[in-house]
Amino acid sequence: MARVVRGRAANPRWIAGMMRHGYRGAAEIARSVEALHGFAAALPTRFDAQFDLLFDATLGTPAVDAFLRAANPDARAALASRFAEAQSAGLWHPRRNSGFDV
Numbered sequence: 001m002a003r004v005v006r007g008r009a010a011n012p013r014w015i016a017g018m019m020r021h022g023y024r025g026a027a028e029i030a031r032s033v034e035a036l037h038g039f040a041a042a043l044p045t046r047f048d049a050q051f052d053l054l055f056d057a058t059l060g061t062p063a064v065d066a067f068l069r070a071a072n073p074d075a076r077a078a079l080a081s082r083f084a085e086a087q088s089a090g091l092w093h094p095r096r097n098s099g100f101d102v
Contacts, residue, residue: 001036001039001045001047001050002049002050005032005036005050005053005054006053008032009029009032009033009035009036009053009054009057010050010053010054010056010057011057012057015029015057015058015064019064019067019071022071022072023071023072025071026067026068026071026072026075026076027072027075029058029064029068029075029079030068030072030075030076030078030079030082032054033054033058033078033079033082033083034078034082036050036051036054037082037085037086037091040086040091040092041089041091046091046093047091047092048092048093048094048095051083051086051091051092051094052092052094052095055083055094058079059076059079059080059083
């Protein structure tokens with residue numbers, strides 16, 4: 001899972017490629033977070049580092065966040081919801097002391 005997140009989902013080049021696809025690319029970015037959330041909910045392994053990487057690469061990057069807001073607000077809302085849900089369910093403990101701001 002760590003390789004997939006680093007090599008694809010949180011990879012700036014992959015995200016840039018998805019951004020070229022507009023609405024559908026934003027949906028694919030959101031789908032990556034959905035997949036990680038599913039693994040985190042089903043497995044006893046913690047994926048804090050992977051959630052941190054994905055958050056930093058998506059909502060934590062102003063250009064990507066602006067793209068998501070413009071191209072597919074529903075995908076952006078789904079991302080924010082999944083990150084919040086992962087944190088509230090104890091599946092993700094962000095390395096930031098204050099959590100995240102969506």
